[in-house]
Amino acid sequence: MTREQLFEQILLKKSYLCVGLDTDPKKLPEHLLDTEDPVLEFNRQIIEATADLCVAYKPNIAFYEAQGPRGWISLEKTLQYIPKEIFTIADAKRGDIGNTSELYARAFFETLKFDSVTVAPYMGADSVKPFLVQGGKWVILLALTSNSGSQDFQMLKLADGSEEYLFEQVLRESSTWATAGQMMYVVGATQAEYVQRVRKLVPNHFLLVPGVGAQGGSLEEISRLGMNQQCGLLVNSSRGIIYASSGRDFAERAREAALQIQQEMEGYLEQYVQHL
Numbered sequence: 181m182t183r184e185q186l187f188e189q190i191l192l193k194k195s196y197l198c199v200g201l202d203t204d205p206k207k208l209p210e211h212l213l214d215t216e217d218p219v220l221e222f223n224r225q226i227i228e229a230t231a232d233l234c235v236a237y238k239p240n241i242a243f244y245e246a247q248g249p250r251g252w253i254s255l256e257k258t259l260q261y262i263p264k265e266i267f268t269i270a271d272a273k274r275g276d277i278g279n280t281s282e283l284y285a286r287a288f289f290e291t292l293k294f295d296s297v298t299v300a301p302y303m304g305a306d307s308v309k310p311f312l313v314q315g316g317k318w319v320i321l322l323a324l325t326s327n328s329g330s331q332d333f334q335m336l337k338l339a340d341g342s343e344e345y346l347f348e349q350v351l352r353e354s355s356t357w358a359t360a361g362q363m364m365y366v367v368g369a370t371q372a373e374y375v376q377r378v379r380k381l382v383p384n385h386f387l388l389v390p391g392v393g394a395q396g397g398s399l400e401e402i403s404r405l406g407m408n409q410q411c412g413l414l415v416n417s418s419r420g421i422i423y424a425s426s427g428r429d430f431a432e433r434a435r436e437a438a439l440q441i442q443q444e445m446e447g448y449l450e451q452y453v454q455h456l
């Protein structure tokens with residue numbers, strides 16, 4: 181999917197919501213447990229209930245890998261329920277020496293046919309570039325993550341007296357590896373105070389923003405500080421949507437939670453994206 185196609189979907193749906201499919205078999209509503217593939221049935225109903233309100237789905241691969249072969253099958257079948265015009269993110273946080281990254285890229289882009297994969301920058305250019313070879317496929321590089329551990333390395337100053345944090349060097353350097361049509365960055369919603377520094381270095385890139393809802397980040401703040409003229413944001417919520425209820429009404433409640441976010445997003449799009 182191209183950046184223009186993604187922006188078209190955002191305008192059409194008045195939404196930049198990404199629904200996180202972090203489907204934990206231990207949290208499934210009881211009435212689904214005797215279906216053939218409870219994870220798949222849960223995802224199917226979540227997708228059916230939210231597809232008109234979001235522009236992306238992000239299955240977190242850990243939740244499927246942990247199930248062994250069964251999990252991979254649920255994941256592959258889940259992708260078949262996602263409408264073609266919706267952007268798909270394999271949240272796998274991969275990256276390795278070149279020939280291994282090539283196979284990770286093949287796993288997510290060719291075998292599973294995701295539009296994008298999250299990648300860790302720690303091993304440098306040759307670990308990321310194998311993911312950048314196919315047009316229409318995206319790398320979403322971890323820049324400033326939402327968790328408290330982001331302080332450990334990402335927020336280190338590069339040298340005594342330097343004004344620049346390590347995450348800024350990651351943005352500066354990696355933005356020369358690919359255009360804003362193939363690379364996005366993860367910036368946690370809990371890091372809103374640094375979003376202007378991010379935008380100075382990557383004004384045109386899309387940012388994948390996790391951390392609203394369960395982790396406490398503010399949608400208003402990240403939208404006000406992070407939007408660009410093509411919206412430039414995909415804001416993810418996982419638990420806040422998919423576990424809005426643990427009962428028979430889980431899909432209905434998930435829709436209500438997604439609708440609430442979409443309506444708030446509609447307001448920010450009108451306010452901050454000038455040519456709407």
Ligand SMILES: O=C(O)c1cc(=O)[nH]c(=O)n1[C@@H]1O[C@H](COP(=O)(O)O)[C@@H](O)[C@H]1O
Pocket residue numbers: 200202240271298324325326327366367368390391392393394395416417418419420
């Ligand atoms: O890459 C991610 O998506 C990610 C990066 C980050 O900095 N923080 C973060 O929470 N995530 C993911 O975003 C999702 C957040 O889920 P909720 O907190 O339930 O909305 C999980 O799948 C996390 O793995």
